Amino acid sequence: MQSKVDIAVMIGSGVPANLRSMGRKVCWVVLLNGERRGTAFSSREEAQECRAAWLAQLNAERPDSLH
Incomplete structure (x- = not known):
């Protein structure tokens, strides 16, 4: 089976607290x-x-x- 690797964007409350505390309102994650x-x-x-x-x-x- 071939694996699928994607990038997703997270916005607002989905952004981890450590990044939100630095003023970030968006982040990206690998799936x-x-x-x-x-x-x-x-x-x-x-x-x-x-x-x-x-x-x-x-x-x-x-x-x-x-x-």
Whole structure:
């Protein structure tokens, strides 16, 4: 089964308290097959880097016959 890695945006009360306390009203999270993985990011670019790392790890774990 191929895993799906997405980025979702969280707004308002969905933003973790630590980011809200810094004045953030929006954050981004990485989803693996629809489930949140890791921390919330204060920038989309950080979330994209995390997504790329997940994709690289998942591709490395696939059997050679599927590459």
